[in-house]
Amino acid sequence: MATLLDEVVARKRSPSGHGRHRAQLVAGLVVITVVAVCSLFAPLLAPYDPILTDPTAKFLPPGSAGHLLGTDELGRDLLSRLLWGGRTSLLLAVVAVAAATVVGSAAALAAGFAGPRVSGLIMRVVDVLFAFPVILVAIALAALLSPGAGVVVFAIGFAVVPYITRVVFAEVKQQRGREYVEAAVSLGAGRWSLTVREGLPNVVGPIVVYATSLVGAMVVFSASLSAVGIGVQPPAPDWGQMIASGAKVVISGHLYVALIPGLTVLLVALAFNWLGDGLNDVFDPRSRRGARR
Known part of the structure; x- marks a missing residue:
């Protein structure tokens, strides 16, 4: 889990890859839009009830009459479960990352424009969060409460908050040395004004780019939690559950x-990473200038 997030943190931007990232932006948008629309309209698009079993139709191969992607060991239509599963998998990842981004960004902005004591305290708390294995936190939650969507959302948030905080804090520290911040301070701007009016608008771009990339990683993580039995519980359709049963x-x-739900998770995760790379071109004018040289 940490390795997956660290790879997202470590990705570099290259001016020579401007055209490639633009193509990735388009490809990511297309894939995510198609998957999101299909999942949203699953009640209309799914040919069968996703939890309806049919013992007489077990293991029908893809392309069978009436079952485009085949059926599973209980005779459930895979296409229907894939469409309905997207509603759960995508929603959990997006909601959890969005909530964690708000919390982490707020903590980073507070630390960036606060005094050294407050800043040090916030970042030490972040360091402590880094030390906790996320999967163990999820298992503990499942034992204390009960396995389900709530465990997935909290585990994703717990995993994402320290990464978001660290990345945004680094960006805020860079912004604090800029001329516009010094000018605002000389005009008597307080810390709240510096944070909301000066800091936040100038770090929105990196926040959006990084959070978008993290959604892809969290789709995989969400599926992993469901696959090991501490996420979304059967018979509810979920990509992780489909992979585990398959x-x-x-x-x-x-x-x-x-293979079918596994490839779906892989494609969606890649699409969010492509989208994050493309958005980096949009929000980073330096990369566009470098590409034109």
Whole structure:
């Protein structure tokens, strides 16, 4: 989990890759839009009830009559479960990352424009959060409460907040040395004014770019939690649940049951990463100037 997030943190921008990132922006938008629309209109698009079982139609291969993507070990239509599962998987990841982004950004802005004591305290708390294994936190929550969507949202938020805080804090520290901040201070602007009027508008771009990239990683993480039984519980359709149930029948030769939702998760995660790379071009004028040289 930490490795996946660290890879997102470490991604570099290259002026020579401007055209490639523009193509990735378009590709990411197309994939995410298609998946989001299909998931949103799942009640209209899904040919069957996603939890309806049919013992007489087990393991129908993709392309079977009436079942475009085939059926699983209980005779449930995979296309219907894939469409309905997107509503859960995407919603949990987006909502959790959005909430964590608000909390982490607020903490980073407060630390960036506060005095050294407050700033040091906030960042030490962030360091403590980094020390906790996220999967163990999720397991503890599932044991104390009960497995479900709430555990997924809290675990994602717990994982994302320290990363968002650290990245935004670094950006705020850079902005504090700019001329416009010094000018505002010389005019008597207080810390609240500096934070809201000067700091926030100038770090929105990096926040959007980074949070977008994290959604892709969290789609994978959400599916992982459901796959190990501490996320969304069956029979509710969820991509992680589909992968977990499909993995149990792979040995019997029905690879498609796990492969189809697995490829879907991979494609959506890549699409959000592509979108994040493309948005970096939009919000970073230096990369566009470098590409034109």
